[in-house]
Amino acid sequence: xxxxxxxxxxxxxxxxxxxxxxxxxxxxxxxxxxxxxxxxxxxxxxxxxxxxxxxxxxxxxxxxxxxxxxxxxxxxxxxxxxxxxxxxxxxxxxxxxxxxxxxxxxxxxxxxxxxxxxxxxxxxxxxxxxxxxxxxxxxxxxxxxxxxxxxxxxxxxxxxxxxxxxxxxxxxxxxxxxxxxxxxxxxxxxxxxxxxxxxxxxxxxxxxxxxxxxxxxxxxxxxxxxxxxxxxxxxxxxxxxxxxxxxxxxxxxxxxxxxxxxxxxxxxxxxxxxxxxxxxxxxxxxxxxxxxxxxxxxxxxxxx
Amino acid sequence: xxxxxxxxxxxxxxxxxxxxxxxxxxxxxxxxxxxxxxxxxxxxxxxxxxxxxxxxxxxxxxxxxxxxxxxxxxxxxxxxxxxxxxxxxxxxxxxxxxxxxxxxxxxxxxxxxxxxxxxxxxxxxxxxxxxxxxxxxxxxxxxxxxxxxxxxxxxxxxxxxxxxxxxxxxxxxxxxxxxxxxxxxxxxxxxxxxxxxxxxxxxxxxxxxxxxxxxxxxxxxxxxxxxxxxxxxxxxxxxxxxxxxxxxxxxxxxxxxxxxxxxxxxxxxxxxxxxxxxxxxxxxxxxxxxxxxxxxxxxxxxxxxxxxxxxxxxxxxxxxxxxxxxxxxxxx
Numbered sequence: 001x002x003x004x005x006x007x008x009x010x011x012x013x014x015x016x017x018x019x020x021x022x023x024x025x026x027x028x029x030x031x032x033x034x035x036x037x038x039x040x041x042x043x044x045x046x047x048x049x050x051x052x053x054x055x056x057x058x059x060x061x062x063x064x065x066x067x068x069x070x071x072x073x074x075x076x077x078x079x080x081x082x083x084x085x086x087x088x089x090x091x092x093x094x095x096x097x098x099x100x101x102x103x104x105x106x107x108x109x110x111x112x113x114x115x116x117x118x119x120x121x122x123x124x125x126x127x128x129x130x131x132x133x134x135x136x137x138x139x140x141x142x143x144x145x146x147x148x149x150x151x152x153x154x155x156x157x158x159x160x161x162x163x164x165x166x167x168x169x170x171x172x173x174x175x176x177x178x179x180x181x182x183x184x185x186x187x188x189x190x191x192x193x194x195x196x197x198x199x200x201x202x203x204x205x206x207x208x209x210x211x212x213x214x215x216x217x218x219x220x221x222x223x224x225x226x227x228x229x230x231x232x233x234x235x236x237x238x239x240x241x242x243x244x245x246x247x248x249x250x251x252x253x254x255x256x257x258x259x260x261x262x263x264x265x266x267x268x269x270x271x272x273x274x275x276x277x278x279x280x281x282x283x284x285x286x287x288x289x290x291x292x293x294x295x296x297x298x299x300x301x302x303x304x
Numbered sequence: 305x306x307x308x309x310x311x312x313x314x315x316x317x318x319x320x321x322x323x324x325x326x327x328x329x330x331x332x333x334x335x336x337x338x339x340x341x342x343x344x345x346x347x348x349x350x351x352x353x354x355x356x357x358x359x360x361x362x363x364x365x366x367x368x369x370x371x372x373x374x375x376x377x378x379x380x381x382x383x384x385x386x387x388x389x390x391x392x393x394x395x396x397x398x399x400x401x402x403x404x405x406x407x408x409x410x411x412x413x414x415x416x417x418x419x420x421x422x423x424x425x426x427x428x429x430x431x432x433x434x435x436x437x438x439x440x441x442x443x444x445x446x447x448x449x450x451x452x453x454x455x456x457x458x459x460x461x462x463x464x465x466x467x468x469x470x471x472x473x474x475x476x477x478x479x480x481x482x483x484x485x486x487x488x489x490x491x492x493x494x495x496x497x498x499x500x501x502x503x504x505x506x507x508x509x510x511x512x513x514x515x516x517x518x519x520x521x522x523x524x525x526x527x528x529x530x531x532x533x534x535x536x537x538x539x540x541x542x543x544x545x546x547x548x549x550x551x552x553x554x555x556x557x558x559x560x561x562x563x564x565x566x567x568x569x570x571x572x573x574x575x576x577x578x579x580x581x582x583x584x585x586x587x588x589x590x591x592x593x594x595x596x597x598x599x600x601x602x603x604x605x606x607x608x609x610x611x612x613x614x615x616x617x618x619x620x621x622x623x624x625x626x627x628x629x630x631x632x633x634x635x636x
Contacts, residue, residue, distance in 0.1 A: 137343060142350050143616045145575040146609050150351075153597040153605055154358035154368075230474050234579055237476040238594050250476070257480055257583070261488045268484075271477040279472040 037287015043280035047273075051096040059087065061094035061247050070263050080265040082255075088265065092273050095247035100277070102159070102232050102242075106166035107225035113167065114174030115217055119209055122182035123201050133179075136172045144169035144231065152240045162241060166228050173227065174220040178213050185212050215292035222285035226278050233274050249274045340624050344617035351613035355606050356399050360392065368602050369409045382409055403610065409603040413596070418607040422589060426611070429588030433577055435504055436511025440573075441566070443512060444519025448562075451520065452527035453550055464520060471517040475576045479510035479583040507584040514576030515566075522565040526558035533557070560631020567623030574616055589615075 033041065050057065065085035073080040079088035121129035148165045155161045185191060191208050199207070235241040236250025244251060249270040256267030359365040366383040383389050385407075390398065402408070411418040444467070451464035470478070483506060487493045494503050530536060531554060539553045578590030585591065593608035595601075 138346055138350050142347055142354070142613065143574045145578050146351060146613050146616070147354065149593055149597060149605065150354055150358045150609055153600075154355075154362055154602070226472070231575075233474050234476055234575065237474075238579065238582055239598060240594075250474070253477055253480060260480065260484055264484055264488070267477075267480050271474075271480065274477065275473055278474070279469075282472055 033284070033287035033291050036283045037290065040280045040283025040285075040287055043276060044284055047096065047277050047280060048100065050093060051100050054093045054097055058090040058093050061086065061091045062245055063087070063090075070259070072263075073265055079269045080263070082263075082266055083259070088269055091247040091252065092249070092269050095249045095252055095270055096273060096277070098242045098246060098248045099229060099232055099236070099250070099274070102162055102166065103225055103229045106163045106232070107170060107221055107228045109163065110167040110170035110228070111174040111217060111221040111224055113171045114176075114220070115178055115213065117171075118175050118179040118182050119205060119213065121179060122186045122209065123205050125186075129179075129183075132175070136175055139168065139172050148231075148235055148240055152235070157235075157240055157243065162232070162235070165235070166231055169231055170224045170228050173224045174217070177220050178216055181216055182209060182213055185209055215288075219285055219288045219292060222281055222288055226281035226285065229274070229278055229281065336628065337625070340621055344621050347617050348610075348613055351610060352400060352403050353396075355609060356396055359602075359606075360395070364388070369412075371412045385409075408607055411596075411601055411604040411607075413599050413601045413604065418601075418604040421604065422592060422607045422611045425587060425589045425592045426615075428586060429577060429581070429590060432504070432507055432511060432580065432586055432588060433573065435508035436514075436577070436580070437573065439508055440512035440515050441519055444516040445523055445562075447516070447520035448523030448527065449555075452524045452531070453554075464524065467517045467520040470513055473513075475510060475514045476579045476583055478513050479506070479580060482506055482509060483583075503584075507580050507586050510583065511573070511576050511580045514580075515572050518572065519562070519566060523558065523562045526561045527554060529561075530554045530557045557631075560627050560633070563623060563627040563630060567620055567627065573619075574612065578612075 032038075063086060065081070065087075067085065068077070068081050069085045070083055071077055071081045071085075077087050077089065079092060081087055082091070117132040117135075121132045144165070147168055151161050151165050186204070186209065191204055194204055194208060232241060233248075233250030233253075236248045236252075237254045239251070239254065242248035242251055244255070247270075252270035253267045253274075256263070256265075256270070259266055359368065362368055364379075364383075366379045366388050370378045370382055385402075388395060406419050408418050410416055411421055414421055447463040447467045450459045451461070454460040473481075486506065493505055536549065536553055539549055544552075577588065578594065580586065581588045581590035582594050589608055589611055593605060593612065596604040596608055
């Protein structure tokens with residue numbers, strides 16, 4: 001019996017007690033993304049390429065055809081058609097454009113904001129760090145869904161407010177992940193040595209801090225992108241996101257819900273596209289985390 | 305009460321009263337409790353401020369808060385009542401005051417005070433939340449326990465992998481898939497709009513799935529951490545049985561940190577609740593708020609948002625206190 005527990009201990013040791021490597025210097029034991037990470041990158045690459053090439057690959061997502069209303073998937077319409085006779089495959093492909101564009105912009109802005117605040121806090125310490133930390137606490141204490149309802153209903157749900165909501169909901173993730181690491185790095189002897197040798201804050205930031213947090217930054221961007229896409233599609237589903245007739249995955253699932261018993265494909269295909277993209281992002285993020293030995297940061301507080 | 309009875313009655317002087325209060329053995333330090341309360345109040349204040357500035361950014365809030373077909377005098381009356389014709393800082397203070405007094409313009413759709421309308425829906429939300437939370441904690445906890453202590457790949461890896469895969473499915477789509485399979489195809493459950501016990505299954509399940517992965521992952525990590533602790537090694541050295549070791553020395557010590565992280569997940573639960581109520585037409589506050597947005601019933605939107613924000617803060621506070629009671633190391 002004790003051997004069983006011992007086996008548990010041995011097997012779980014690296015993940016459980018994150019050795020000092022993950023606190024400070026990132027270990028470089030594995031240099032590949034792993035099979036799952038590569039699969040995630042491929043899936044994501046295909047989704048992004050198809051979405052970018054949408055106008056070339058498929059027709060007009062708004063083109064109606066009243067002779068082909070609510071048709072089940074067939075050779076002519078692989079994903080079927082909706083109640084206005086619009087081709088669902090076309091709409092799913094175009095629906096990815098708004099979802100992915102919003103997600104990409106929002107998660108990048110959120111990650112850069114989180115990175116900036118975390119690095120500034122580590123470099124300048126004291127008040128800057130305290131204010132940034134307090135901001136993150138308050139942000140976590142205001143549910144993202146409340147933010148979304150307030151901003152999107154009063155200010156309107158065009159691109160900028162939508163991105164703003166998603167940024168507000170997601171920046172804390174990157175901030176918290178990078179902050180811990182950055183604070184550990186600036187306490188390292190080599191950083192202290194650099195300081196003693198006359199390096200200013202900018203030198204320390206540029207030469208020592210940024211290169212050290214960059215791997216973590218990529219992991220955080222990828223994983224926060226999956227959280228942002230989840231949130232974006234939920235807002236679309238609730239009618240708070242991209243408005244019809246422009247297609248958007250979450251919004252299309254909501255539109256298909258009413259016909260679930262007669263035309264299930266209307267809700268199924270946009271939802272599946274969403275899952276494929278989110279899983280791709282998560283696999284890639286996990287792969288990057290393994291590749292850089294950073295461990296998987298949790299996505300606390302992100303509404304879905 | 306037993307703790308209080310053991311103390312002598314409070315002497316009349318102030319210093320003695322303070323000393324007496326200090327002597328009480330509370331499970332939590334007043335400092336800890338006060339800090340948490342303060343963070344919660346700041347969060348509610350933040351939500352109110354956000355609502356104010358969102359309102360303000362629309363230009364004339366009074367026009368937004370009265371029905372589109374209301375006479376112009378109504379907008380003027382509201383402008384004076386809420387002080388929208390004053391300078392912004394004064395408007396802000398007036399707004400805070402009105403919110404504190406629970407003074408809101410009438411709901412446009414219902415033509416009545418929005419506060420009771422919103423509070424009336426809380427019951428249904430709490431019912432669904434309790435079912436979802438219980439299911440989620442039970443399922444997530446079981447998966448976390450199995451993956452940390454299981455003896456084979458089937459118990460260690462498979463359930464956790466399924467839970468992690470669930471993380472990639474948006475709550476709303478899971479709800480739709482579950483409806484499609486269990487209600488439409490198999491016909492086992494009513495689809496939407498039912499409030500009977502069977503009608504609770506699909507919404508409860510959907511809500512639970514929103515945070516099963518987080519519970520499973522956190523509980524597993526906590527269990528594994530405790531399995532590495534010195535006291536477990538000592539206990540094993542005494543020749544204690546495996547089940548007894550896990551029950552007596554490991555599980556209890558893992559609950560505090562788990563609960564703490566589950567508290568952070570309260571936002572997920574809340575967002576999930578709004579989505580879940582919308583999918584299944586559950587008559588809770590989440591659905592009410594989304595309907596209010598669709599009807600442009602802004603007074604009701606404000607009240608719903610504030611009720612949700614206060615509820616969120618209360619949940620977080622409750623979880624923090626519970627976690628600190630269970631796990632003294634979290635009290636600092």
